[in-house]
Amino acid sequence: MMIQTVGVVGAGVMGSDVALDLACNGYKVILKDIDEAAVRRAKEKIQSEFRLLKMVKPKTKPLSLEEVIERITFTTSYDKFGETQFVIENITEDWDMKKKVYLELAGVCGADVYYAANTSCVSITKIGALMPRPERVIGMHFMNPVPMKKLVEVIRGEHTSEETIRVGKEFLQSFDKVPVVVNDFPGFVTNRVLMQMINECVWLIQDQVAEPQDVDKIFRLGFEHKMGPLATCDLIGLDTILYSLNVLYDSYKDPKFRPCPLLVKMVDAGYLGKKAGKGFFEYRL
Numbered sequence: 001m002m003i004q005t006v007g008v009v010g011a012g013v014m015g016s017d018v019a020l021d022l023a024c025n026g027y028k029v030i031l032k033d034i035d036e037a038a039v040r041r042a043k044e045k046i047q048s049e050f051r052l053l054k055m056v057k058p059k060t061k062p063l064s065l066e067e068v069i070e071r072i073t074f075t076t077s078y079d080k081f082g083e084t085q086f087v088i089e090n091i092t093e094d095w096d097m098k099k100k101v102y103l104e105l106a107g108v109c110g111a112d113v114y115y116a117a118n119t120s121c122v123s124i125t126k127i128g129a130l131m132p133r134p135e136r137v138i139g140m141h142f143m144n145p146v147p148m149k150k151l152v153e154v155i156r157g158e159h160t161s162e163e164t165i166r167v168g169k170e171f172l173q174s175f176d177k178v179p180v181v182v183n184d185f186p187g188f189v190t191n192r193v194l195m196q197m198i199n200e201c202v203w204l205i206q207d208q209v210a211e212p213q214d215v216d217k218i219f220r221l222g223f224e225h226k227m228g229p230l231a232t233c234d235l236i237g238l239d240t241i242l243y244s245l246n247v248l249y250d251s252y253k254d255p256k257f258r259p260c261p262l263l264v265k266m267v268d269a270g271y272l273g274k275k276a277g278k279g280f281f282e283y284r285l
């Protein structure tokens with residue numbers, strides 16, 4: 001099957017990046033969010049990130065901004081989802097919200113569409129079980145920022161067919177990604193480890209063991225991490241980290257995933273990280 005048009009649901013941090021990367025690589029994209037303001041912000045973000053990409057990767061992105069924007073339909077409706085061959089869902093990390101979206105997608109997309117869930121921790125098997133053709137559901141855990149990161153953790157749900165894995169891998173390779181296939185278990189490989197590490201660093205701040213900049217400096221200089229765990233937390237979004245820890249905690253019933261109260265308090269205060277201008281560090285919006 002030729003993939004030409006991709007439906008991207010959720011136009012936040014990840015959805016807007018996925019749309020930009022796909023459009024830069026020749027795909028037509030229908031970028032859909034439930035929130036008009038999110039769609040507007042996504043268009044602005046895509047424009048400024050494209051300019052940045054041009055500077056960082058000048059040779060690999062020969063298109064003009066106009067050509068890229070022209071390939072993306074920014075919308076709050078499912079009207080054009082009948083034209084898609086592949087859908088990548090990137091909505092909020094909340095099971096009830098995701099469930100609603102998949103049931104809607106099943107009603108508006110063609111029978112042959114493949115569905116990829118870009119999720120930090122939600123079970124791909126549980127999503128597959130909602131759909132009329134569960135063998136066509138796969139997990140694609142993209143890394144942030146998407147156009148700069150080659151790795152995609154591909155998750156094989158209980159029902160995912162080998163054909164879907166093959167199509168998914170070929171699709172990812174077509175826009176220069178490197179897929180690594182893992183089996184479905186909450187948090188997969190990346191986030192089962194990363195979320196615990198970030199959470200423990202928040203405990204360090206709560207216990208006043210060190211300031212955020214010093215925690216990050218220890219990881220950068222001591223372990224050669226490109227980015228410290230608290231800057232990573234800000235980049236991902238504190239709300240997304242909290243949602244993910246809650247999913248892990250509920251799934252394993254293991255106290256090691258219990259979200260640090262300081263994380264909960266910061267989310268309650270609206271300190272969601274880079275996207276909000278403030279998290280463990282401050283950002284200009």
Ligand code: NAD
Pocket residue numbers: 009010011012013014015032033034035038089090091092093094097100101118119120121141142143144235236237240244
């Ligand atoms: P975000 O909060 O930035 O964006 C989520 C978007 O989904 C919002 O714009 C919201 O309006 C939209 N949305 C909510 N309900 C919707 C609906 N019914 N229909 C359409 N849109 C809807 O979140 P994000 O950081 O982009 O994360 C999205 C997904 O990607 C999550 O599952 C997250 O776990 C996963 N993820 C995030 C990162 C990261 O670094 N932020 C990395 C990998 C994966």
